[in-house]
Amino acid sequence: MLRAHLPEVSRRAVDAIIVGVPGYANDLSGKMGANIDNAVRLALGAFLDLASQPLSGDPATPLSPVVDAAYGLGRGEARSGRSMEALLAAYRVGARVSWRELSTAAVAGGIPAPMLARFAELVFAYIDELSAASMAGHAAQLAQLGRARQRSRELLASALLTGATQQQLQSAAESAAWDPPRTLTAVLLPRAQASGALTALDARTLSAADDIAELAADGLAVLLVPDAEGAGRRALLRALGNCDAVAGPAREWTRAAASYERARRVRQLAPSSESSDRKQPTPGRSTPVDSEDHLAELVLHADPEALHDLRSRTLAPLATLRPAAADRLHETLRAWLLHQGRREEIAAALCVHPQTVRYRMGQLRELYGDTLGDPSRLLELTLTVGGRHPGPLPWHTTPPGD
Structure with a gap:
């Protein structure tokens, strides 16, 4: 008797959803509206199948095809970029209207109160089950979309780092739904x-x-x-x-x-x-x-081989000394270049007496001659002595001269 009312109940439920859930107003018209109307009839029919089970049946376990359909509805909401708020509201509105219509028909058909009470219990259990299935589908789809978007962004990053063309980068950014900064x-x-x-x-x-x-x-x-x-x-x-x-x-x-x-x-x-x-x-x-x-x-390190050659040439005069002496003069030459010849500052940097600086600079002038007064040579010395460089100094790998 109740199944005969399903077309009318379904129509009233859809109409109520259009009014009660504005977000679905456009979706529930035309071909989409017909599809949803059929889905509502399917859900109502499955509910009556559940209600027809023996009293010992589990009211929280409706038929799996309807649960699967509810799961798919949740995934569809996620794909459309919508939250679950509208769908859950539609469930509530649809359940309220369906209960009102079916319970009216049931009372008119003489269904006894105990059976009507079980009928009400099944309505709440059924709508909870469908809502839970839709929420699970929504969460699963969001996770899938998140993984897909993350992968698209990883591919975009790879394209950016490997020299893709501007057109390829623009396309990759669009695929990743990424707004370029x-x-x-x-x-x-x-x-x-x-x-x-x-x-x-x-x-x-x-x-x-x-x-x-x-x-x-x-x-x-x-x-x-x-x-x-x-x-x-x-x-x-x-x-x-x-x-x-x-x-x-x-x-x-x-x-x-x-x-x-x-x-x-x-x-x-x-x-x-x-x-x-x-x-x-x-x-x-x-x-x-x-x-x-x-x-x-x-x-300075853009051409390591050129730096090595320049270093060997500019430090060649020191390579004629014993390593300990060469180290002292190298340290003094570096401080002299960095402090622009200011003896007091050089002495403070080296923790020696200014007279020691004067003595060592006299040695360096003997070794380098006029080089220490040539701006181009001073530039080369600054590049090779003023900075810190990896590797041993030349006199630590070449035996000193006589």
Whole structure:
């Protein structure tokens, strides 16, 4: 008797949802409305099947096809970019109207009170089950979309770091639903620290690791941070906290590979950079490195072989001495260049008497002759002596002359 009322009950339920849930007003018209009307009839029919089970049946276990359909509804809401609020409201409105219509028909048909009470119990259990199934489908779809989006963003990061064309980058950004910033700053850090760093950075930050062979081999990752310039750069370095990270320069987003290459080169120079006169980090505590602080080292080490040749030539006069004497004069020459010949400052830097500085400089002038007064030669000496360089000094590998 109740099944004969299903078409009318279904129509009333859909009409009530259109009025009670404005978000569905457009979706419940035309072909989509017919499909939903059929779905409502299916749900109501499954409910009556459940209500027809013996009293010993489990009222919380409706037929699986309807649960599967509810699960699919939840996934559809997630794919449409909607929360579960509208769907759950539709369930409540539909259940209220369906209960009103069916219970009226049941009373008119003479169904006894105990059976009507069980009928009401089943309505609540059924709608709870469908709601739970839809919420599970919604959560599963969101997780799947999140993984797909994350993978698309990883592929975008890989394209940015491997020199893809601007057209390819624009397409990859659209596929990843990623709004390009003005600039990107590459941050190179151990892979184990990447996920923790991401939580403190801009939500648009991209991450790359496994897709770049050289990163995977070295256990490193690259984070591409949007618009980290000026105050934003200072905030970036603070956000990196104790990470063993190197921050490249900010570059136009399509040129993020240039920022990555700079960060990679600075990381390779770390041993020589650590031996510079800059303030040293606290022992046992990592400190982010700003590549902007190491531009001179980068320029100086751009051609290591040329630097080695220049160093050998400019230090050749010292290579004729015994190592201990050569070390003292090398140290004095470096201080003389850095302090621009100011004897008192040189003596303070070397912790020696000014007369000792005068004596040593006399030795150096004998070895170098007019070179110490030639601006071009002084530039070469400054490049090779003024900075810190890896590797032994020439006189530690070549026997001194007679």
